[in-house]
Amino acid sequence: xxxxxxxxxxxxxxxxxxxxxxxxxxxxxxxxxxxxxxxxxxxxxxxxxxxxxxxxxxxxxxxxxxxxxxxxxxxxxxxxxxxxxxxxxxxxxxxxxxxxxxxxxxxxxxxxxxxxxxxxxxxxxxxxxxxxxxxxxxxxxxxxxxxxxxxxxxxxxxxxxxxxxxxxxxxxxxxxxxxxxxxxxxxxxxxxxxxxxxxxxxxxxxxxxxxxxxxxxxxxxxxxxxxxxxxxxxxxxxxxxxxxxxxxxxxxxxxxxxxxx
Numbered sequence: 001x002x003x004x005x006x007x008x009x010x011x012x013x014x015x016x017x018x019x020x021x022x023x024x025x026x027x028x029x030x031x032x033x034x035x036x037x038x039x040x041x042x043x044x045x046x047x048x049x050x051x052x053x054x055x056x057x058x059x060x061x062x063x064x065x066x067x068x069x070x071x072x073x074x075x076x077x078x079x080x081x082x083x084x085x086x087x088x089x090x091x092x093x094x095x096x097x098x099x100x101x102x103x104x105x106x107x108x109x110x111x112x113x114x115x116x117x118x119x120x121x122x123x124x125x126x127x128x129x130x131x132x133x134x135x136x137x138x139x140x141x142x143x144x145x146x147x148x149x150x151x152x153x154x155x156x157x158x159x160x161x162x163x164x165x166x167x168x169x170x171x172x173x174x175x176x177x178x179x180x181x182x183x184x185x186x187x188x189x190x191x192x193x194x195x196x197x198x199x200x201x202x203x204x205x206x207x208x209x210x211x212x213x214x215x216x217x218x219x220x221x222x223x224x225x226x227x228x229x230x231x232x233x234x235x236x237x238x239x240x241x242x243x244x245x246x247x248x249x250x251x252x253x254x255x256x257x258x259x260x261x
Contacts, residue, residue: 031080031246035072040093041083042066043075046149064095076100078164078198081249086256097158099149105169106177108145111184115143118180124173151188160194161185162252165214171206175213182221192223196255198248201229201239227251 042064065071072080076098083094107124115125128142163181178197186193197218200207211230218226228251232244239245 032069032072034069035067035080036069038067038084038087040087040091041080042093042095043079043083044095044097045074045076046097046099077245078162078249078252081246082162082252082256085250085253089253089257097153097156099145099153100166101145102166103168104145104166106165106174106181107142107169109150110143110177110180111146111151111188112143113187114180114182114184117183117187118176120173120176121180124177124180146184150185154188158189158193160196160256162196162198164198165200165210167200167202167207169210171209171213174210175217178214178217179220182217182224186221192221194223194256194259195221196225196227196252198227198252199229201232201234201244203234225255227255 044064065074067075067080067083076096079096079098083096086092087094110124110128112125112128115121115128124142163178169177182195182197185195197214199214200210215226218224227248229239229244229248232239232247234244
C-alpha cells in the first residue's frame with residue numbers, strides 16, 4: 001500500500017520488475033477468469049485523470065494489487081500477458097508498475113537528463129525549459145509526465161522497462177527524442193537499463209518514418225530491443241481485440257527471458 005507518498009512492499013514483492021502502459025484486457029470472457037491462477041502477479045498503476053475543470057493535472061495511484069479475475073480489468077493488458085508468461089515459465093513472483101495517460105506524445109515523457117545529454121536535442125531542451133516556465137498554450141509541457149510519474153521511480157531497482165508509444169507522436173525528430181528518453185532512463189537507474197521499445201503499428205507514411213527512427217535509435221543502445229508488431233492483425237481494431245496485445249506481451253516475455261537481448 002501507499003503510505004505518505006512512499007511505497008511499502010509486501011514480503012516477496014520488494015522488486016517491481018517492469019514499467020508498462022495502460023490498456024484493457026482483450027477477450028475478457030477468456031482471459032479474466034484464468035487470472036485467478038496467477039496470484040504471484042502484482043501490479044501498481046498510475047495515470048493522469050481529468051479534474052472537474054478538464055485539466056489533466058490530477059495523478060491517480062493504486063496500491064500493489066493482486067491479479068485476479070476481478071482486478072485484472074484494471075491492469076495493463078500487455079503488462080499482464082507479459083507477467084503471466086514470465087510467471088508460468090519461472091514460478092517467480094512478478095511485479096509490474098505502469099505509468100501512462102491517453103493522447104500524449106513522447107515529448108511529455110522526456111527526461112531532462114536525457115535532453116541535456118543528447119546534443120541533437122538541444123532545441124527541445126530549450127523548449128522544455130520555456131514550457132515548464134510558462135506552460136505553453138495548447139500543449140502539455142515537455143517532460144511533465146516524466147517528472148510526475150517516472151522520475152519518482154528512479155530509486156527503485158527495476159529489472160527493466162518498456163516504452164509502448166501511444167502512436168500520437170509526430171515523426172519530426174522522433175528518433176532524437178527516443179534517444180533522449182532512453183538515455184535519461186539509463187541515467188536515472190545508473191546502468192545499462194534493459195528497455196524494450198514496442199514498434200508502432202499504425203499504417204501510413206508518417207508512422208513508417210517513426211518505425212525507421214525507432215529502429216535506428218534502438219540500434220544505438222545495448223540491452224535494448226525493438227519488439228516488432230507489423231505482422232500482427234490491424235484491420236478494424238484487430239490489433240487490440242484479436243490477439244495483438246497478447247502476442248506483444250508474449251514477445252516481451254521472450255525478450256526478458258533472454259536477459260534483455
